[in-house]
Amino acid sequence: MDQTIAIVTPAFAAQSTIVPTVRSVLAQTYPHWELWLVADDGFNYEALLAAAGIVDRRIHFAESGGVGRGVCHTRNVALELSQTPFAATLDADDRFKPRKLELAVAALADHPIVSTALDVMSEDFTHVRHVGHGDNQVLTSGTHKWVNLSMDSMIVWDRRRADGRYDPAMRNMNDLEFLLQLFRTVPASRHLGTPLHDYIKRSQSLSNGDDVTARMIASKTEILRRLDTGHYGLPGQEAEGVAAFLRISLEAETRYGAALAEQPNLLFEDHLEPMLAAAGAIK
Template sequence: MFISVVMPAYKAEHTIAHSVQSALDQVHNNFELVISIDDQVDYPKLLADSGINDPRLVFTDTGAVGTGSSNARNVGLNKATGRYIAVLDADDQFAPTKLGRVATALEQYPLVTTGLDVMDDVGQHLRYVGCGGNNRLLAAADYKFTNISMDSMVAHDRERVPVQYDIDLPCLVDLGLMLDAFCYVEGSFHLAQPLHRYYKQRQSISIGPEASQRYVRIKRLLLERLQSSHYPLFGGETAIQGLISFLEHSLAAEKLFDAQCQMNPSLIFEDHLESRLKVLLGDQDSAQY
């Protein structure tokens, strides 16, 4: 199976070489890596200077600076030649067997997700997300209670799930894609192993200044969309109510997160949210093991 991996690149000079190398080191080597440049940096030269020069690398450009991750990804999608799409951010990495495991799952399922190994910006392990239990089909209603954050580990068959990224979302763009995808399929097939390494960068959209306020605003927007039937989900009302429930729990956790960080500066939002979900829903319904 041929897979197109899409990588948006913005201010990625210090991380992209490691991210690209993690793709080139895949056991499954039948792929292209489409790098969508959104900052006018000469990434072909930067990578070549790092000793990376591979015919599987394809470069495209948004033609501007900072048009946003959604637009950069869409430009990459439009350049990609494969039916099957995976995403790799320019500061994250694939585990060596990720594409192989995903390719096998895509033969049967049009939407595939994997567990995450979440690390800080120096590569120290923080936690796993979505790595509990067996590989399984996650209905849309249950999806976020397993993958409680960071939805960038997705792969899809774009003939059966013809989605692009929502340019109106400044963050949570991967969750926005998943909501659109759930309009075509009942859920995702989830590989419950840490096949995707997600790095929390100090100044990234997910952990930089005022990140909590951005997240609250977009979570409220997604909640309003779900409540107004903006997303005609394949799973109907059950799917809608499950996703609404998660966003409501997540927004409630956001209200207390800053105060909790004052007492525990090393706290990350995923740990804070999970602890609340365990209390509210019981251990069997929380995501992280």
């Protein structure tokens, strides 16, 4: 049985980060993967990797068809080109830990969606905090966000049982929107509490200017609207679980600027988590 994983990696101005990202894929203990590196900036990443000594027949290179078409369109290009039963996302400045794919594939035997805890790191790969770490557990669409907090792009999924396409109309929160598409046909996912994905916090992501806040609020509000209209076909209790998280997250957005002023470089996760705990959701 084919158990190949397509790793979807959009690349825009990723020249300074892509080599360690690709090397983390080459270091996987699970060998049955193909990496789809899709350039959204017209750059020749194949030549760049070759100059770094990276040549592997499992790495496929493609173009988004333009420049700056966006992460959603670029990921969709890879999903259309690949024919594998499994897929995973890996941004061009993040890294897999060596057993990420091995453990995810094992979990896919019972659950079509697998999420993993994150090792949040600074740009020099210094550990900052973990997100979603702890025991392995089964999550529903309504409980997923309460564990995974603010990041949803680190999933692995069985495309035969759950699939979708990223919505280019969503400027932010497109990872959650995509995940909710997957939950249309899947009652529960498996969350691996071991940090298996290095999520790199870039300096520009540590601030939340007015424009960023406005975009986040607009995207979260749109997902709430879709939940209210039954767009994802989720059971009422599950839809309410997502909606309850988003309402608290929206409140956190409105307070984040002031919190940053008092505590520079405050992570949104560290800002959000106490608010969730106050709501009785985090023990």
